[in-house]
Amino acid sequence: MNDAFVLPTRFGAQGLGGCYAPETLMQPLLDLEAAFRAALDDPGFQAELKAELRHFVGRPTPLTPAPRLAAKLGLKALYLKREDLAHTGAHKINNALAQALLARRMGRTEIIAETGAGQHGVATAAACARLGLRCTVYMGVTDMARQAPNVARMRLFGATVRPVEAGQGTLKEAVNEALRAWAGHCTEAHYILGSALGPHPFPTLVRSFQTVIGEEARAQVFEQAGALPEAVVACAGGGSNGLGLLIPFAGDGLRRMAVEAGGHGRALGEHAARLDGGRMGVLHGCRTLLLQDEHGHTAETASVSAGLDYPALGPELAALVLDGKVEVRRASDDEALAAARLLCETEGILPALESSHALALLPALAAEGAATVLLGLSGRGDKDLSTYQSRLEL
Amino acid sequence: MTLNPLLPFLMAGDPSLEALPGLLAEARALGLDAVEVGLPHSDPIADGPVLQAAAHRAIGRGATPRRVLESLAGLTDSPDLILFTYVNPLLQLGLDPLLRLLEPTPVRSLLVVDLPFGEEPGFEAELRAAGYPMVPLLAPTTTSDRAKALLGQRPDPGPGAPFAQRFAYVVARLGVTGAGQGTDLDPVVARVRDLQGITARPLAVGFGLSDPASLRAVRALGATPVIGSALVADLTTGRPIKACLEARLV
Numbered sequence A: 001m002n003d004a005f006v007l008p009t010r011f012g013a014q015g016l017g018g019c020y021a022p023e024t025l026m027q028p029l030l031d032l033e034a035a036f037r038a039a040l041d042d043p044g045f046q047a048e049l050k051a052e053l054r055h056f057v058g059r060p061t062p063l064t065p066a067p068r069l070a071a072k073l074g075l076k077a078l079y080l081k082r083e084d085l086a087h088t089g090a091h092k093i094n095n096a097l098a099q100a101l102l103a104r105r106m107g108r109t110e111i112i113a114e115t116g117a118g119q120h121g122v123a124t125a126a127a128c129a130r131l132g133l134r135c136t137v138y139m140g141v142t143d144m145a146r147q148a149p150n151v152a153r154m155r156l157f158g159a160t161v162r163p164v165e166a167g168q169g170t171l172k173e174a175v176n177e178a179l180r181a182w183a184g185h186c187t188e189a190h191y192i193l194g195s196a197l198g199p200h201p202f203p204t205l206v207r208s209f210q211t212v213i214g215e216e217a218r219a220q221v222f223e224q225a226g227a228l229p230e231a232v233v234a235c236a237g238g239g240s241n242g243l244g245l246l247i248p249f250a251g252d253g254l255r256r257m258a259v260e261a262g263g264h265g266r267a268l269g270e271h272a273a274r275l276d277g278g279r280m281g282v283l284h285g286c287r288t289l290l291l292q293d294e295h296g297h298t299a300e301t302a303s304v305s306a307g308l309d310y311p312a313l314g315p316e317l318a319a320l321v322l323d324g325k326v327e328v329r330r331a332s333d334d335e336a337l338a339a340a341r342l343l344c345e346t347e348g349i350l351p352a353l354e355s356s357h358a359l360a361l362l363p364a365l366a367a368e369g370a371a372t373v374l375l376g377l378s379g380r381g382d383k384d385l386s387t388y389q390s391r392l393e394l
Numbered sequence B: 001m002t003l004n005p006l007l008p009f010l011m012a013g014d015p016s017l018e019a020l021p022g023l024l025a026e027a028r029a030l031g032l033d034a035v036e037v038g039l040p041h042s043d044p045i046a047d048g049p050v051l052q053a054a055a056h057r058a059i060g061r062g063a064t065p066r067r068v069l070e071s072l073a074g075l076t077d078s079p080d081l082i083l084f085t086y087v088n089p090l091l092q093l094g095l096d097p098l099l100r101l102l103e104p105t106p107v108r109s110l111l112v113v114d115l116p117f118g119e120e121p122g123f124e125a126e127l128r129a130a131g132y133p134m135v136p137l138l139a140p141t142t143t144s145d146r147a148k149a150l151l152g153q154r155p156d157p158g159p160g161a162p163f164a165q166r167f168a169y170v171v172a173r174l175g176v177t178g179a180g181q182g183t184d185l186d187p188v189v190a191r192v193r194d195l196q197g198i199t200a201r202p203l204a205v206g207f208g209l210s211d212p213a214s215l216r217a218v219r220a221l222g223a224t225p226v227i228g229s230a231l232v233a234d235l236t237t238g239r240p241i242k243a244c245l246e247a248r249l250v
């Protein structure tokens, strides 16, 4: 273990996570951990964050009962935690805003971020505009094409969007480039990582800024239903909305489930389902389940959803899965698209393609006998309209 | 110990694995003690565009970690080699296969860019015990106290050991590998002087060095300049390695 850190750097029985960072980034990561710990202990920071979450982000987000969809699927009750209604349209703002506040506290004037679906980029750009920080977002060229509305939104918020041409032009390459940029500017810039990934302390930092989702949802479902659901479900890219929703239900003895991108096939390169196809490895600073070839080269991934199209599962979520505390399933591109259409038609809610993967698990859950389900609707689907138009022939 | 005047970096498999033994023999004929050989990786987060492109070309030509090490087996006219790599390919090979592959090669130490001391303690200790110590890296962000700790965690095996196992790598500037445009040497000169007050072991200085004047400035400090991206870029133009290196030894 790296004895210079104070917080635990590893997760679960197999010691996932860690801090596999180049030496240049070690001191910045140590400083970040120290600033994070100080902020957690500072009532002033907590109050500021709470006020921003309320007045800027619009928290608490609603918990919406979805009776028509539930009836259609054969569930007794279904509740949707509406992160799509958070400002900028996804849960990503919870973390982006909190880290931007932390960066300002640390005296950083520049922000670097990566983005896949563009939701984290938009959230970071918005938070930076609000706090007066300069913002540069790295985004793969494939994702820029399929999430074009979000590119325009980032630019409107004053961010510089840097296209990343390398490899498949998706989230993995964007993270590579953001890490490189941070190494070059780590004395004045903070890197706002968008999921529960990367070297310590990022997974812990991001997760702790996202558990507000599950804390609210748990209280809301008690209030509305008078009881806890039988299962809680989220989609999993890196794992930030999943951990944020699932962790507050840890002591409740219910099924906690995460859904990965099944893409369009089972072979390596055709999906982003790390549990079936992944092996333990190190990518982007942490040890976790990773899609890779026998040589330790990261594998290509595929998903209709840019936000889930990433070869590694975040270390804490992977540890919960390996330790038997969270179940992981996969949903294919087609299943996710069909689930999105069904939610639109039955409840008048347009989900993000990422969130649609969680929705796609519901028929199976109903078939397994689950009666009441709480589902994390991590984001809204406006950014995905062009994909929906072409794939659903609208 | 006389000053090793240059530490060249080559990306294994670029231009080809077949060419590697010949390139190493040329370096040795020029009297160089050691060469860094890069294991091409899919996600080289500490490398700039030149070495990224070289790694991807090499992977495209089949330069897997196993093949790279096999191509180095049994070389007799090679300088000592420092294997420059990311940690995941080593973990995927596994300790015992890795040791078996290393054994017949001139590799004398490992420079694992993304492996801070303490993250894989068992793996690192076994490699050290087998004769493959990890090279300590000292960055511009490394405080003096931290540098002392790092140099102690990955200690100098002593004057009897070759340069490849003794030196510490001083990262010249923030950022990634790559030939720097007009890298300002003053900060790194000051850092090297400070580090020389902390340690007696040889120092190599790399990241962004390319022109002969910068290399001379590093030598004048009693440290060994590393030439990486600029050499790799030169070699892709087809220029012979002898000429590339001679131009940087003046």
Ligand SMILES: Cc1ncc(COP(=O)(O)O)c(C=O)c1O
Pocket: A090, A091, A092, A116, A117, A118, A119, A120, A194, A195, A196, A235, A236, A237, A238, A239, A240, A241, A242, A306, A307, A308, A352, A354, A355, A378, A379, A380
């Ligand atoms: C709406 C939405 N949901 C989910 C994700 C997946 O990320 P994570 O697993 O970190 O929640 C993303 C990522 O871009 C997203 O935009």
